[in-house]
Amino acid sequence: GAGVSQSPRYKVAKRGQDVALRCDPISGHVSLFWYQQALGQGPEFLTYFQNEAQLDKSGLPSDRFFAERPEGSVSTLKIQRTQQEDSAVYLCASSLAGSPRGNTIYFGEGSWLTVV
């Protein structure tokens, strides 16, 4: 498709389980962002990739969170030993970058994670 694609759309995980969330950005987009959005809050930055390079991971809340983008396209956000406070929507976004027109950030529909 033409947009940012995320999977799974919904995930229920038992506390302590590992989860992996996938993001397929718009083809050709250099920049890829992961955000965490809790209910009633704005999206909180987690990490940023420029192609395959992870330039900023300062927003990852703990070492249980890990993200990769090995070939500069698809990205995976992995959460190990999930906790209830990890329950949120995880939004992936991409942008073309490198030009004023490249500034627009496009979001996927999000992966809704519930930890029980």
Place this chain on the structure above:
Amino acid sequence: RKEVEQDPGPFNVPEGATVAFNCTYSNSASQSFFWYRQDCRKEPKLLMSVYSSGNEDGRFTAQLNRASQYISLLIRDSKLSDSATYLCVVKGTGGYQKVTFGIGTKLQVIP
């Protein structure tokens, strides 16, 4: 101080009213500014970019004040369909343009 601050609202306004939202940002080197709209349980979608000269798109007007480090969104003749959360977005500068969101301002347009 948060990098991007918004009043979360909610703003409850009657149909046809004019409503304005402000957003302040802390990094004076920020380069790009946007308003995004987010409907309940949906992803954020770009409403409009914000330029220094101000810009208008139909009933929506966005303004940027670099000296005071705030951006604004004005909605005229509010429609029921305008009910949503409006997110202020600030993009950084340099080789890595970090994108930071405000908490969002909730608007409810009442019949």
